[in-house]
Amino acid sequence: AQSVTQLGSHVSVSEGALVLLRCNYSSSVPPYLFWYVQYPNQGLQLLLKYTTGATLVKGINGFEAEFKKSETSFHLTKPSAHMSDAAEYFCAVSRGFKTIFGAGTRLFVKA
Amino acid sequence: EAGVAQSPRYKIIEKRQSVAFWCNPISGHATLYWYQQILGQGPKLLIQFQNNGVVDDSQLPKDRFSAERLKGVDSTLKIQPAKLEDSAVYLCASSPQGQENTEAFFGQGTRLTVV
Numbered sequence: 001a002q003s004v005t006q007l008g009s010h011v012s013v014s015e016g017a018l019v020l021l022r023c024n025y026s027s028s029v030p031p032y033l034f035w036y037v038q039y040p041n042q043g044l045q046l047l048l049k050y051t052t053g054a055t056l057v058k059g060i061n062g063f064e065a066e067f068k069k070s071e072t073s074f075h076l077t078k079p080s081a082h083m084s085d086a087a088e089y090f091c092a093v094s095r096g097f098k099t100i101f102g103a104g105t106r107l108f109v110k111a
Numbered sequence: 112e113a114g115v116a117q118s119p120r121y122k123i124i125e126k127r128q129s130v131a132f133w134c135n136p137i138s139g140h141a142t143l144y145w146y147q148q149i150l151g152q153g154p155k156l157l158i159q160f161q162n163n164g165v166v167d168d169s170q171l172p173k174d175r176f177s178a179e180r181l182k183g184v185d186s187t188l189k190i191q192p193a194k195l196e197d198s199a200v201y202l203c204a205s206s207p208q209g210q211e212n213t214e215a216f217f218g219q220g221t222r223l224t225v226v
Contacts, residue, residue, distance in 0.1 A: 009151070034214055043115070043202055043217030044154070090153050096211050097142070097166060101153035 002027045002093050006102035014110045019063075019078040021105045023091030026072060033074040034092040034099075035065055044090060050074065061085070081109045113137065115218035117203050123224045129191035132221045136185070136205030142166075144215060145178055145188050146202040154202055160186065193225045 007022040025031060032051050036044040048059025055067040061084075065076045074091060086109045091102040116135040124130050136143050141162050146154035157176065159167040162183040171178070175194070180186040190197055200222050204215035 004153075036217075041219070041222075043204075043219045044215075045217070046214045049214055092153075094211075094213075097159065097161070099156070099215065101155075103151070103153045 002031065002095055002098070002100050004091050004093050004100055004102035006089075006091050006105050008105055009103065010106050010108065012108040012110060013081045015083055016080050019076070019081045019085065019107065021076040021089050021091075021107065023065075023074045023076065023102060024072055025074060025091070025093045027093055027095060029095060030069070032094040033065075033067060034094065035059065035063070035074075035076050036090045036092060036101075037061075038088045038090065038104075040087075047076070047089070081107075083109050083111065085109055115203055115205055115216055117201075117218035117221055119221055120219065121222050121224075123226060124193055126195055126225050127192040129189065130193055130223065131187050131189045132201050132203075132223075134186045134188070134203030134218060136203070137216055140205035140207055140216070141183070142206045142215075143180055143186050144202075144204040144206075145186070146204065148200040148202055148220070150199070157188070157201075190223075193223075195225050198223060198225045 003026045005024045034049045035047040048057045050067045058064045063078045088104045088106045143160045145157045148154045157171045158178045160180045163180045178188045200220040202220045204217045206215045
């Protein structure tokens with residue numbers, strides 16, 4: 001069975017600081033992995049995805065994530081936070097036609 | 112390209128009343144999902160359609176929730192009767208024909224408050 005764990009329900013960073021949002025998964029077979037962002041009163045929007053190939057994946061808005069099979073992790077990073085990055089971020093794992101979402105991490109960005 | 116459309120955006124009802132939500136997916140997308148997102152949690156899949164057939168409804172509370180997707184295009188989700196714990200955002204999403212492991216495209220959601 002697949003599952004997703006996001007470490008930390010809330011993360012607070014200063015503007016310009018590194019953003020690191022953690023995601024660990026469990027899957028019996030190599031999974032497909034996603035990060036979505038949700039702004040207030042909006043649906044989820046895809047940030048980036050890992051399917052196969054290069055383990056470092058670049059997404060929109062300067063975000064990237066690295067798939068580490070040995071650590072079963074897919075952490076999301078951004079070198080320099082911007083106020084507009086304040087939102088909720090969801091990690092998701094997919095296999096076949098089934099996708100499971102983590103509980104989410106709310107990112108706060110301080111001026 | 113038009114996105115996933117949902118209506119209404121907000122709904123407030125009393126417990127034991129009924130409510131229906133509507134979703135129009137992206138044109139040509141065969142797979143349609145309904146998710147329930149309770150405050151502070153990630154989206155939970157309620158039901159998944161492939162065209163007008165149900166692929167997965169294992170987490171749909173069938174004693175009170177129902178969904179249909181006539182003609183394989185738009186879909187409605189109904190709750191009857193509603194309970195306080197049904198207060199949540201109901202998200203509709205769609206993905207392209209027959210593609211495994213692909214991302215889903217989400218609508219803005221319907222925020223339901225049951226009082």
